[in-house]
Amino acid sequence: MQNPQQVCKNCEKLFDKDFRFCPHCGQQAREKLTVGVLFYNTISNYFSFDARFFKSFLPLMLKPGYLAKKFIEGKRLLYLHPAQLYLFVSVVFFFLMSTMVVRDNVQNIDKALKNAKIKPLIINDTLKAEAEKVIDSIKFDSVLKPIIDQRIPGLNDQHIQAIDSLIKNRAKEDSNAQLDFGYNTKIIDSLVAIEAPEDEIYKAMGMSEDASALTRKFYAQTLKFQKHRNGGQIFQAVYDTIPISLFILLPIFALILKLFYRKRGTYAHHLVFSFYYFSFLFTVFSLILIVDYFIDLPGALEFLIVLSTFIYLFIAIKKFYGRSWITSFIKTSVITFLYLSFVVPIALIILFIVGFLFY
DSSP states (O other), rough: OOEEEEEEETOOEEETTTTTBOOOOOTTTTTOOHHHHHHTTTTTTTOOOOOOHHHHHHHHHHHHHHHHHHHHTTTOOOSSOOOHHHHHHHHHHHHHHHHIHEEEEHHHHHHHHTTTOOOOOOOOSSSHHHHHHHHHHOOGGGGGGGHHHHSTTOOHHHHHHHHHHHHHHHHHHHHHHHHHHHHHHHHHHHHHTTTTTTHHHHHTTTTOOTOOOOHHHHHHHHHHHHHHHOHHHHHHHHHHHHHHHHHHHHHHHHHHHHOOOTTTSSSHHHHHHHHHHHHHHHHHHHHHOOOOOHSOOOHHHHHHHHHHHHHHHHHHHHHHHHOOHHHHHHHHHHHHHHHHIIIIIHHHHHHHHHHHHHO
């Protein structure tokens, strides 16, 4: 008696129903798609760059939604695994981004900030000039009076009055610095110059005595930034956290898809779609970086390329979820709006805060 037969979902060949794996291609016979299965062996097989990549590349670029649909249908060995493809393409993109864009921007930002230091004004009047020297050393105000008494003895009332008068005028002249930092940067520079205790510096910056550890960290990093003008390092720290943040942003995108298509598969199905779509995005952006490195692309052309990613998403959603063109367009527009208007800006703010606190 012949054993019952079943068809492999991947290679579509017959084999005995008792087999756990297809003898022709090796795919598991009865594999239920879950989040665990989706990530199974992804890391261990990450660098297994074989012919499946070339089989996957053209459909990824030219057939929106095709790879995700085929993967859900069971063809999981014919094409590159979605998470594996995403990891490979994202590594290539961030390598290109780091070498072609970030490094130069970090140096330019640091250079610009260091050249933007405020130069003190010079007053010719003898008494005011003497007081000016004191201000340029310590930038006297009421918060700093105890420090002045200890560091610069012998100031008479006439000097003090001149200093008070000049400080009122200088406060107006330093308004730009106050807008940038929320405090008078020249006062802080002077305190640093005379090696004042950090607690006194933080107090002059506006920190309260009962500040939390996080608040103290923020003031410490602000002071560090003012000392070294190393904004490029903040940019570098923010950039370094982007790859990690994408492991949160991508699942959020899949969650939004799940909310709009609740009855169209499990959350793992939406993750598959998201992995392939983000792989497409990173591929497009990588190609833009490479071409723009050799040829300065017009801004209008770059805009059209970015716009094409929305059109790609629209077509991919239509083909993957099988809804009408109008419904797919409306949902794609709303999903894109929510993601770009709320999720991405919040993520950027968090990235900047994390980068600033730990640069």
